[in-house]
Amino acid sequence: MNYxxxxxxxxxxxxxxxxxxxRQLVEATFEQIEAKDEKINAFVTLNKAAALEKADALDAKGIDEATILAGIPLAIKDNIVTKGLRTTASSHILDNFEPVYNATVMDKLDAKDTITVGKTNLDEFAMGGSTETSYFGVTRNPWQLDKVPGGSSGGSAAAVAAGEVIAALGTDTGGSIRQPxxxxGIFGIKPTYGRVSRWGLMAFGSSLDQIGVLSRSVKDSALVLNAISGQDAHDGTSIDTAVPDFTAALGQSVKGMKIAVPKEYMGEGIDPxxxxxxxxxxxxxxKLGATVDEVTLPYTKYAVPAYYIIASSEASSNLQRYDGIRYGFRAKDVHSLDDVYIKSRSEGFGDEVKRRIMLxxxxxSAGYYDAYFKKAAQVRTLIKQDFEKIFETHDLILGPTTPTPAYxxxxxxxxxxxxxxxDILTIPANLAGIPAASMPAGFSKAGLPIGVQLMAKTLNETAIFTAADAFEKATTFHKQVPEFKGGQN
Known part of the structure; x- marks a missing residue:
């Protein structure tokens, strides 16, 4: 099988x-993983026995023509809980954790008869932009093995780009789908905050986290997003609204569409x-008939500090559940309850996670809340208002996904x-809760992929899919295949 x-x-x-x-499709998928993953380290845990057992059951039942995802092997980022399949968030503190329930997105995929082939590597607890903070080692970029794949969904992105799987789930707190x-050189979409249930996603920044999809084609992401979207009684932040068929947006003309390009996204610090x-x-x-205008998003310059205060504050609250008592890693040689807490967290968490908890x-903390967290929340509102103003007159915002290619x-x-x-270019969409995607749009002089980002107003993923599909059909960047160049550090 050549994906x-x-x-x-x-x-x-x-x-x-x-x-x-x-069964043949699943076996071929594992053959691809076994042949390539030694070089890139995209997977933390494989699910071979259970995947083949489900494949045999589906073969016996037969594939329903109306269920397009039936029998399709998918990879799942390892901070999405999977019943009976180890889920680690790429952290030592959870390296022996086997969940007793499924995330809502997993139940939705199971209802469509997909096959979970394994769990992909990430920056520990999704805190990072390079997949270098994982307890299970660095994931490598299949285009050049001495480059990072981005993060935190670097394992999912590398697995898709390398041809190990056709598509994968990722999560995006500040760009963790779009940047990798x-x-x-693949397509990745973060939907509107609340479009997809976060139930069963290991929380990092609860008001920012969102599950999304990575794939080589726009249509494949639309098909998977169709399956995982929808309101969920388990998640109070999920939106109770009808989910459109995202594939219906494909093949539509962009003629007359108004696209905004923020001047702040094209200035100093962006690679030529x-x-x-x-x-x-x-x-x-x-050329396809859209109108493109330059606009301004003046509060963009405050996005990074506002984001890291909000995200780190939420992380410090969310990660207190990892205490060495209820589940996960527990330190040895402890003599008191304080010892259990302090040593388990000191030994179980990596440096980046500790840094964000402390921040x-x-x-x-008392005396600093008003100066930091409250101020960051106010700035977040201003950033959201920036976007709302642009979307009064434009369908999409376009700009670079990242300041540089992979480093x-x-x-x-x-x-x-x-x-x-x-993360300066991806963070604003999370602060505003709007949908955003990255699509392949070229290569650097060094042969590394370049992504262009599309953002739309709340619940308007269809505009992104229409534009990205039209762009994909007009270009060939998505058809390029990585060559696993370069040595390993």
Whole structure:
């Protein structure tokens, strides 16, 4: 099975017409993983026995022509809980955790008869932008093995880009789907906050986290997002609204669509190759009949500090549940309850997680709450209002996904502030709760993928799918295949 030559629709046709069996498809998927993953380390845990057992059951039942995801192997980011399948958030503190229930998105996928082939690597508790903070080692970019795949959904992105799976679930708190999608030359979408249930997603920043999809084609992401979207009684933040068929947005014309390009997204610090790719994307959309205007988002410059205060504050609250008592890692040689808490967390959490817990706890502490957390929340409202004003007159906002292409492994991990500033272009969409996606839009002079970002108003994922699909049909960037170049550090 060569996933570079397939999409979900073509695989579905072969399964329905018995050109291949589900078992053959699953076995071929594991062959791809076993052949490639030693180089890139995209997976933390494989689910081979259970996947083959489900494949045999589906073969015995037969594939329903109306259920397009039936028998399709998918990878799942390892901070989404999977019943009976180890879920670690790539942290030592959970390296032996086996959930007793499924995340809502997993129940929804199971209802569509998908096959979970394994859990993918990530920055520990999704805190990072390079998949270098994982307890289970660094994931490598399949385009150049000495480069990062981005993060925190680096394992999911690398697995799709390398052709190990057709699609994968990721999560996005400040760009953790879109940035690795850009670094790996694939499509990745973060839906509107509340479009997809967060029940069973290990919380990092609860008001920012969102589950989404990574795939090589726009249509494949639309199909998977169809399956996982919808209101959920378990999640009080999920939106009670009808879910459109996102595939109905595909094949539509962008003629007359109004696209805004923020001047703040094209200024100092953006790599010239990326600026050129964005300008080329603008020209493509204009050729397709869209109107493109320059706009301003003045509060963008405050997005990074506001985000890291809010996200770290929420993390400091969410991660207090990992105490060495109820589940997960417990330190040895403890002599008191305080010992259990302190040693288990000190040994179980990595440096980046500890850094964010400390930052968040400080921001929420008496005497500093008004100066930091409250102020950040006020800035967040201003950023949201910036977007609302633009969407009064425009359908989409377009800009670069990242300031630079993928950088070298080890190049920035020792400088947290520089790492945080790399999220400047993706963070605003999370603060505003709007849908956003990254699509392949070119390559740097060094041969590394470049992504262009599309953002739309709340619950208007269809505009993103229409524009991204039109762009995909007008270009060939998504058809390029990584060559696993370069040595390993």
């Amino acid at each position: 570079f030559d397939e999409d979900i629709a073509s695989l579905h046709e072969k399964l329905v017409h018995k050109e291949i069996t589900v 999608a850009a670094f790996n 190759d990326i600026v050129a790719a964005v300008k080329a994307a603008i020209a493509t959309f204009e 968040g706890t400080f921001s929420l 070298g492994i080890g190049e920035k991990i020792t400088d947290p502030v520089t790492m945080y500033l790399n």
